[in-house]
Amino acid sequence: MTATAAPPAKPTPSPATRAVSHLFKARETAIVIALLLVVIAATLRNPNFLFSADGFRDLLLTPSLLLLVAVGQAIVIFTRNIDLSVGSVLGLTAYLTGRLFIDVPGIPIIAVFLAGIIIGGMLGLVNGALIALAKVPALVITLGTLYIYRGVNVAWAGSDRINASDLPAAFRGLGTGQILYIPILTIVAVVVLVIAAWVLRNLRSGREFYAIGSDPAAAHLYGLPVTRRIITAFVVSGALSGFAGVLYAARYGTVSSAAGTGWEFQAIGAAVIGGVAISGGVGTVWGAAIGAYLLLTINRALPILGIQDFWQRAVLGALIIGAIVLDRVLALRQSRKLLEIREEGR
Amino acid sequence: MPVEIAASPPAPPALELSKVVKSFGAVVALRSGTITLEQGSIHALIGENGAGKSTLVKIIAGLYRRDAGSFRLRGEEVDFHTTAQSKAAGIAVIYQEPTLFPDLSVTENIFMGRQPTNRFGRIDRKAMRAEATEIFARLGVSMDPDRITEGLSIADQQIIEIAKAISLDARVLIMDEPTAALSGVEVERLFAVARSLRDEGRALMFISHRFDEVFALCDTVTVMRDGSYIATESIAETSVDELVRQMVGRDVAELFPKLPAEVGDDVLVVEGLTRTGVFHDIGFTVRAGEIVGLAGLVGAGRSEVARAIFGVDPYESGSVRLGGRALPKGNPRVAMARGLALVPEDRRKQGLVLDESVSRNVTLAIRDSLATAGLLTNRAENAAAAVWASRLEVKTAALDAEAGTLSGGNQQKLVLGKWLATRPKVLIVDEPTRGIDVGTKAEVHRLLSELAQQGMAILMISSELPEVLGMADRVLVMREGYLTGEFPRAEATPEAVMFAATAEKEDAK
Numbered sequence: 001m002t003a004t005a006a007p008p009a010k011p012t013p014s015p016a017t018r019a020v021s022h023l024f025k026a027r028e029t030a031i032v033i034a035l036l037l038v039v040i041a042a043t044l045r046n047p048n049f050l051f052s053a054d055g056f057r058d059l060l061l062t063p064s065l066l067l068l069v070a071v072g073q074a075i076v077i078f079t080r081n082i083d084l085s086v087g088s089v090l091g092l093t094a095y096l097t098g099r100l101f102i103d104v105p106g107i108p109i110i111a112v113f114l115a116g117i118i119i120g121g122m123l124g125l126v127n128g129a130l131i132a133l134a135k136v137p138a139l140v141i142t143l144g145t146l147y148i149y150r151g152v153n154v155a156w157a158g159s160d161r162i163n164a165s166d167l168p169a170a171f172r173g174l175g176t177g178q179i180l181y182i183p184i185l186t187i188v189a190v191v192v193l194v195i196a197a198w199v200l201r202n203l204r205s206g207r208e209f210y211a212i213g214s215d216p217a218a219a220h221l222y223g224l225p226v227t228r229r230i231i232t233a234f235v236v237s238g239a240l241s242g243f244a245g246v247l248y249a250a251r252y253g254t255v256s257s258a259a260g261t262g263w264e265f266q267a268i269g270a271a272v273i274g275g276v277a278i279s280g281g282v283g284t285v286w287g288a289a290i291g292a293y294l295l296l297t298i299n300r301a302l303p304i305l306g307i308q309d310f311w312q313r314a315v316l317g318a319l320i321i322g323a324i325v326l327d328r329v330l331a332l333r334q335s336r337k338l339l340e341i342r343e344e345g346r
Numbered sequence: 347m348p349v350e351i352a353a354s355p356p357a358p359p360a361l362e363l364s365k366v367v368k369s370f371g372a373v374v375a376l377r378s379g380t381i382t383l384e385q386g387s388i389h390a391l392i393g394e395n396g397a398g399k400s401t402l403v404k405i406i407a408g409l410y411r412r413d414a415g416s417f418r419l420r421g422e423e424v425d426f427h428t429t430a431q432s433k434a435a436g437i438a439v440i441y442q443e444p445t446l447f448p449d450l451s452v453t454e455n456i457f458m459g460r461q462p463t464n465r466f467g468r469i470d471r472k473a474m475r476a477e478a479t480e481i482f483a484r485l486g487v488s489m490d491p492d493r494i495t496e497g498l499s500i501a502d503q504q505i506i507e508i509a510k511a512i513s514l515d516a517r518v519l520i521m522d523e524p525t526a527a528l529s530g531v532e533v534e535r536l537f538a539v540a541r542s543l544r545d546e547g548r549a550l551m552f553i554s555h556r557f558d559e560v561f562a563l564c565d566t567v568t569v570m571r572d573g574s575y576i577a578t579e580s581i582a583e584t585s586v587d588e589l590v591r592q593m594v595g596r597d598v599a600e601l602f603p604k605l606p607a608e609v610g611d612d613v614l615v616v617e618g619l620t621r622t623g624v625f626h627d628i629g630f631t632v633r634a635g636e637i638v639g640l641a642g643l644v645g646a647g648r649s650e651v652a653r654a655i656f657g658v659d660p661y662e663s664g665s666v667r668l669g670g671r672a673l674p675k676g677n678p679r680v681a682m683a684r685g686l687a688l689v690p691e692d693r694r695k696q697g698l699v700l701d702e703s704v705s706r707n708v709t710l711a712i713r714d715s716l717a718t719a720g721l722l723t724n725r726a727e728n729a730a731a732a733v734w735a736s737r738l739e740v741k742t743a744a745l746d747a748e749a750g751t752l753s754g755g756n757q758q759k760l761v762l763g764k765w766l767a768t769r770p771k772v773l774i775v776d777e778p779t780r781g782i783d784v785g786t787k788a789e790v791h792r793l794l795s796e797l798a799q800q801g802m803a804i805l806m807i808s809s810e811l812p813e814v815l816g817m818a819d820r821v822l823v824m825r826e827g828y829l830t831g832e833f834p835r836a837e838a839t840p841e842a843v844m845f846a847a848t849a850e851k852e853d854a855k
Contacts, residue, residue: 203469204469207454207458207461207469210447211447211454211459213449214447214449217445218445218446221429222458223430223433223459224458224459281447281449281450282449334497
């Protein structure tokens with residue numbers, strides 16, 4: 001066709017695009033840089049933070065469990081939902097792990113992992129089904145299940161707790177073992193992260209999580225399986241929390257009925273710091289994973305840097321608010337830039 | 347199969363609607379929808395607001411089901427229950443405001459849910475991007491397939507919708523007022539795309555209020571009025587004058603009893619009111635005892651001007667003077683105190699508290715003056731409400747019935763009552779009779795007329811031409827954010843007003 005007669009509305013569309021893609025790259029680079037700065041600062045103060053066997057191991061190990069939970073949380077947030085029950089799911093499955101080893105002597109370790117993942121997934125299914133089918137906001141449903149799941153845990157455990165001596169040595173070895181100086185837990189978490197990132201990027205279902213969160217109404221118009229995807233997101237979040245629960249038992253050995261309390265907020269915080277938009281449709285699981293590392297590494301670095309206990313929490317809060325403000329400022333600047341380009345083209 | 351099309355041409359029409367009827371309860375939205383879209387041709391559908399165009403489109407899109415009449419696609423009778431069925435049958439509808447995923451790339455928006463994949467279900471990004479690039483090249487538009495759609499102009503978003511339609515290989519494309527939000531260059535580009543689609547043998551339907559566009563783009567035109575088919579003409583054999591006559595062709599009945607009123611001083615003076623992208627340099631005056639009609643098409647910016655005057659919406663420059671004193675911008679409280687009242691377009695959302703009682707609603711704007719020492723009693727509310735309810739003849743079971751239980755017409759009276767209770771000097775009414783029955787409509791008109799007679803200055807926004815022409819002493823016309831015409835009652839003919847509301851300014855001279 002001779003439609004080239006119509007000049008393009010925008011004379012130079014590519015700078016805008018480049019700016020946009022650059023922005024996304026910059027978002028994850030920024031947290032990596034922040035993470036490095038924290039590590040460097042803490043190491044300068046106390047070289048053991050990085051250069052001791054324990055220091056290096058802790059650096060990698062401590063955030064690994066949160067990483068799993070944060071990846072699940074991020075997938076839920078992509079769909080413009082939220083999962084507040086993850087901490088309770090983690091606590092419940094961690095206790096379940098201990099009980100299985102105590103009550104079923106000789107149970108294969110793999111069976112315990114499967115049990116944790118499946119129970120976690122089923123608890124997630126309850127969330128997802130209530131939200132997607134009954135059309136009740138996720139905030140309300142998962143706030144309810146946060147208390148219900150925790151209540152079940154407390155009723156079941158009472159004042160009882162699982163001790164390291166209850167668990168087989170091979171199982172506990174998973175929690176502390178290393179392969180080539182890299183903790184096994186970290187390897188497991190990274191494998192899960194890579195799989196999740198691959199699915200979210202390369203499969204139709206993965207892209208649909210983003211689409212649903214970006215504009216739910218449009219998702220319906222496109223004929224996407226919205227209900228099924230939202231349920232899937234919650235099942236994945238629950239299953240990953242259940243998986244993390246089993247690993248929690250392996251890592252710490254002691255599990256009380258309070259295990260995992262407050263993890264939901266750390267997971268959401270990690271996702272938000274990592275650039276996952278709370279309004280859905282934007283972000284990567286990589287960002288959430290790095291966010292988990294930054295959050296917990298700062299947590300460990302602050303005492304070394306001589307910051308008082310009271311201020312440590314405030315710093316974390318400031319980090320989360322700062323991340324959101326940064327995202328908002330960048331988004332505003334971006335939309336203004338895009339608008340300017342558009343007006344020039346008029 | 348009916349035999350009446352025995353002499354069917356070799357290629358059956360791409361889409362054929364005949365005497366399609368659709369009603370909602372007692373309201374008949376479409377009396378007789380008839381249109382035939384030929385392959386490789388662009389067909390315009392024109393008509394006033396409320397002529398039934400949208401209903402017709404929604405039936406084709408599968409959003410509504412017809413009550414009667416026939417709907418054929420390439421000669422086959424069809425009946426769509428869902429939009430998915432319509433889509434699967436090769437129909438694509440491009441709305442004025444496209445619905446896209448703002449955070450995802452242009453390419454993903456085109457292919458979401460049906461991305462090309464390899465054997466293992468992995469999305470083939472290369473193939474997807476190549477196909478998007480190819481479609482844009484075929485359309486002759488430059489569009490970066492990798493950028494996110496957030497911040498794209500409406501024009502570019504429509505191009506993405508069209509690209510989606512092409513990737514689905516839609517044979518019938520319906521564009522519902524696609525040019526309403528586009529600039530001149532963008533319209534040109536859209537037309538180039540539409541022509542290339544026509545040349546590929548697709549059937550296009552183009553809904554527009556702009557005659558110059560209809561004449562520039564289309565091959566055939568169908569006129570609708572009051573839910574009925576009026577005529578189908580070849581573009582080559584018709585004229586703007588003829589189309590306008592067919593569109594408005596009805597008598598401005600004396601349904602609208604405008605009483606003569608003494609016109610007094612300027613009460614509301616608006617000068618140079620501007621809000622970029624919404625309305626520009628709007629200036630007019632309304633005098634005491636005068637009803638000024640503000641006509642134009644939906645989306646011309648009339649309600650926005652009213653809201654800006656009242657202070658609900660901001661404006662950048664210009665001034666509003668009420669009774670000789672400047673009205674501060676963005677302050678509806680002061681506007682109310684000085685005697686300005688705004689009866690909004692959407693009475694259910696903006697005019698009433700539906701869960702509250704009739705009397706609470708009527709007294710909502712005068713609560714402060716009704717209260718004794720800051721306390722409001724039911725008795726005071728009911729007494730004040732009773733006055734207005736009886737004066738406006740609101741039909742309600744009781745004053746403490748919920749406002750939501752009233753009929754549309756009575757709700758409208760309630761909103762009017764609420765504002766009249768503030769004893770305003772200037773009353774702005776936005777679409778005062780939309781969606782209410784004929785009898786109540788006449789009552790509302792009589793009431794407005796009486797108020798003007800008592801010296802109130804009234805600005806009446808209305809999309810119904812007969813209403814404006816019947817009621818107004820003076821008619822202002824807006825088109826796309828600009829004031830494009832002002833006619834004294836004697837000169838306000840349907841043709842003149844319609845022309846000012848639709849035609850390009852360059853042509854208006």
